Amino acid sequence: MKIKLLFSGIAANCLVVAAGAMLTPASEAQTSNSLRSAESFQSISDERARSVALFEEAGKVIQHPRCVNCHPATERPLQGMAMHLHQPPVFRGEGGMGLVGMQCNTCHSEQNTPVIGQADTLKSIPGNPAWHLAPIEMAWEGKTLGQICVQLKDPKRNGDKTMEEIVEHMAHDDLVGWGWQPGDGREPVPGTQEEFGKLIQAWVNTGAACPSS
């Protein structure tokens, strides 16, 4: 009897899942870990609205903890999907490389490094040749996507970059690219860097409009 109930329970669950899948329109049937292609926004005829929509899609990457954790608003980087303060306690320091005697490279290497012989909760230490924090004027922590958008276009807060340089940075910078290759045990940012770069390029091409919030 119990077994029968169990089976009918599973069957009922399957039905719900199947119905859910059927009811989801194809355009929304993407996982949280994918990005819509830049071309798919052509259907939005109003250019400004299209630009905003493109940036909102790119925002799935920009506002992901993998990116925001190293764009902190304080002297402390953040860690993990919960975005808690980095442990051990480290601070920005010169060039975002940490304080004297406790620089990023005291622990971080040029590549993601497997953690050996430990509990499964920490599988790797993240790394990249350019591992460092974004400067304070590029802080994203605690900001809305609209605020980040305006900031990205402001040469005083974007490292004095032209919009073409922003596109290049987003599409090809190796440390930005780490977000898609964050090492074992870490959730990557959605999509691919190529797709992300195309979204940013299309956003710039459509006038780089910003979300209102």
Next chain:
Amino acid sequence: MVTFTLNGEQRTFDGDPDTPLLWVIRDFEKLTGTKYGCGVAQCGACTVHLDGMPRRSCITPIAMIDGSDVVTIEGISGKEAEAVQAAWKGLDVPQCGYCQSGQIMSAVALLQILPKPTDDEIDGAMAGNLCRCATYHRIRAAIHNAAKSMEG
């Protein structure tokens, strides 16, 4: 095969390239002054100097140090190391002692870069070295004493 210098002597290691440097130092080289505390870069007990800079050996794969210079607590030398040793003895810094080789490696590295560190600079450099006996106040005082002893 990884070749590196350990406390001034050339060494090789041809085991698994992912083997942490800490394991090589302790288990293969039998230098047990460097301690295992957490294994995940959280405590600082395993601190060594890698090409002159402090480095957590527990999360440093041996393959990474090919051609590098590693110094452990057994091999540390120079005026900063001597000043730190004297200051540590002078204030009887250690309690149980477990964290202390890591503390000393971090303190010596700090003094090599900043010969007269402020309280804030000491706190910043030592923030990754935990001491479960809470000898932090003596560590800070001893670093100041070591700095003073190196003046002039």
